[in-house]
Amino acid sequence: MKTFVAFLAILFMVTSAYAKCTIRMRVAESYPFFFQQKNGQWSGFMTEHGEVILKEAGCEIIYRKVPWGRALRLLEQGRLDMMGAMSVTEERKRFLYFIGPHFLETVKLLVSEDSEYEIETHDDLKYIPGKIGMLRGGWMGQKMNTLLKDASFSKAVHWVTSHRPEILEKIRMGRLGAYVRLEIPGLLNRPEYKGIKYHPFIINQDPVYFGLSKKSVNSTLLGKLQAALERVKKRGEFEKILRRYE
Secondary structure, three states: OHHHHHHHHHHHHHHHHHOOEEEEEEEOOEOOOEEEOOOOOEEOHHHHHHHHHHHHHOEEEEEEEOOHHHHHHHHHHOOOOEEEEEOOOHHHHOOEEEEEEEEEEEEEEEEEOOOOOOOOOHHHHHHOOOEEEEEOOOOOOHHHHHHOOOHHHHOOEEEEOOOOHHHHHHHHOOOEEEEEEEOOOOHHHOHHHOOEEEEEEEEEEEEEEEEEEOOOOOHHHHHHHHHHHHHHHHOOHHHHHHHOOO
16 A cells, blocks of 8 residues: 555656646737737747747746736736746845846837937936836836936826837827837837837846746746756747847
């Protein structure tokens, strides 16, 4: 009997080791990171970066469409497992593991094409006419974080929960002076960005990672995903995916 129980225990451990994991990954309508095709399938380079890691690790994906700020709360609660394009901060390290990086993030300002703002330092952002749009819960670097502690500047911030098309219209109409956004190759070629340009001043530049919930991802799965990412990265898969969206 003891031998049979021991056999079952070993069988359970072996089966568990090779069982497919299921990862709940955050997506949102935000081209070219994520976008949903007419057939309902999710695409975009962030989607593909996650997919190639999880496929390499033998894991299945469940997509969760949620705004950035809410996604952070769900990760902390263990109700979401994985989110990409994350800067490492002390606050986030409290409830997240990080694997990567998977690309270099450059943050700039989207402004009206006919604007001529002279911006050489973060303090110059105080003098942009109108409000500056920013994604709530996003990390825009330590210098911007310090600037946001200035009450006179923070009052001029228009917080948004996701990247919506109406933001671009507000810039064109002069209702927003600027909008903080990642610099993405080819983005301005899309028709909805007509009349919009990137200001050359760099708000922040950092490598970004996939964040994994400490509540729902154990150490074994963490190691498995980290190893899969390293193999994918070594093969140049991330760069190949990014080039398709340029």
